[in-house]
Amino acid sequence: MGYDLTTRMLHDLAEGAAVLGTGGGGDPYIGRLLVEQEMAAGRRVHIIGADELPDDALVLPSSMMGAPTVFVEKLPSGGGNIAAFRALEKHLGRTAYAVMPTECGGLNSMIPLMLGAQLGLPVVDADGMGRAFPELQMQTFGVLGVPGSPMAIASDHGDVCIIDAGRDNKRMEHLARVLTIEMGGASYISDYPMDTGQVRATSVHGTLTLCRRIGETLRRARTEHADPFDALTSMLASTLYKLGAVLFQGKVVDVERRTVDGFARGRARLEATGGSPGNQLELTFQNEHLVARLDGRVIAIVPDLICTLSTETGAPVPTESLAYGQRLTVYGISTPPIMRTPDALATFGPAGFGLTETYTPLEDLLSRI
Numbered sequence: 001m002g003y004d005l006t007t008r009m010l011h012d013l014a015e016g017a018a019v020l021g022t023g024g025g026g027d028p029y030i031g032r033l034l035v036e037q038e039m040a041a042g043r044r045v046h047i048i049g050a051d052e053l054p055d056d057a058l059v060l061p062s063s064m065m066g067a068p069t070v071f072v073e074k075l076p077s078g079g080g081n082i083a084a085f086r087a088l089e090k091h092l093g094r095t096a097y098a099v100m101p102t103e104c105g106g107l108n109s110m111i112p113l114m115l116g117a118q119l120g121l122p123v124v125d126a127d128g129m130g131r132a133f134p135e136l137q138m139q140t141f142g143v144l145g146v147p148g149s150p151m152a153i154a155s156d157h158g159d160v161c162i163i164d165a166g167r168d169n170k171r172m173e174h175l176a177r178v179l180t181i182e183m184g185g186a187s188y189i190s191d192y193p194m195d196t197g198q199v200r201a202t203s204v205h206g207t208l209t210l211c212r213r214i215g216e217t218l219r220r221a222r223t224e225h226a227d228p229f230d231a232l233t234s235m236l237a238s239t240l241y242k243l244g245a246v247l248f249q250g251k252v253v254d255v256e257r258r259t260v261d262g263f264a265r266g267r268a269r270l271e272a273t274g275g276s277p278g279n280q281l282e283l284t285f286q287n288e289h290l291v292a293r294l295d296g297r298v299i300a301i302v303p304d305l306i307c308t309l310s311t312e313t314g315a316p317v318p319t320e321s322l323a324y325g326q327r328l329t330v331y332g333i334s335t336p337p338i339m340r341t342p343d344a345l346a347t348f349g350p351a352g353f354g355l356t357e358t359y360t361p362l363e364d365l366l367s368r369i
Helices: 006-019 028-040 068-072 080-092 111-119 168-183 195-204 207-223 229-234 342-348 364-365
Strands: 046-048 058-066 098-101 151-154 159-161 186-190 244-260 263-272 280-286 287-296 297-301 307-312 327-333
Touching: 006 028, 006 207, 006 244, 028 111, 046 058, 058 111, 058 168, 058 207, 058 364, 080 111, 080 159, 080 186, 098 287, 151 168, 159 168, 168 244, 186 364, 229 244, 229 327, 244 280, 244 287, 244 297, 244 364, 287 307, 297 327, 297 364
Parallel strands: 058 098
Antiparallel strands: 058 186, 151 159, 151 186, 244 263, 244 327, 263 280, 280 287, 287 297, 307 327
């Protein structure tokens, strides 16, 4: 059954989304404040399951595009998301029944919540990744045959464009990335227009509620002075993700981070503390963490989730906030089965990012540590 978000639920959802953001997706703090502003004005955020959609519904995903480092200095205003959404409706000649996230991780979990409140539309409890990814073609929607085009893209300054790359979702990503850079490194988009059947068949279900459960689990662990990582591992075991585990605990000793071609790219090195196996862990990221190497050996790799969390509190630390001296716990989460098919791995597995390593499931890598 659908439900309305409360402020407490929203706070939990934002923290859980930052965990599933795997270091990227943008820090949801500002987005959470924008949603709170809508709620304080008397607007509601209503979450529904994909099974609650009418059979003839049009659903339009909504998100922001750009490097997370840009959002640190260029705060979103929330106006461009309406412009992109309405532009796509106009182009399609149809009125949307609902909005949904393209990704449940980070800031982009907040953008559709804000849009749903602004327009009085329900938000579908599902997304196309079950985490965050940096490129538009990296979605279960596209892997399972839904074209991302036509899509609408807008800025905070009144620019609105329609992109139609046919069924070439990678070409759509390239065109949208160029426009995003021209728009100042951040834009609002609405893409992958879908009917009800496509939403049900191609999305990762229940991810907004999962984000809320993750945030609630971490909050309760802090309140009860319990181990946040044990609590998270226990909670994930009953979800479609199944496995969550501490991979490494250490201190950040070096961060290399650049904003290149509309992405935050770089590496971070951690030295072991707290009896972690090995001596040094290296994380490679493109907005999100892609691979974790312990003393040069892969211990987790995309599309499985690699999360950087505060060792003291379990609070997520995004890639744009990584800094020397932080004590972090690197936490791995196995990705849902829909993300592990051959077609999915070709799109957002190691090869999709130009990595030379082949994909090995997290549970297999854990047995070798």
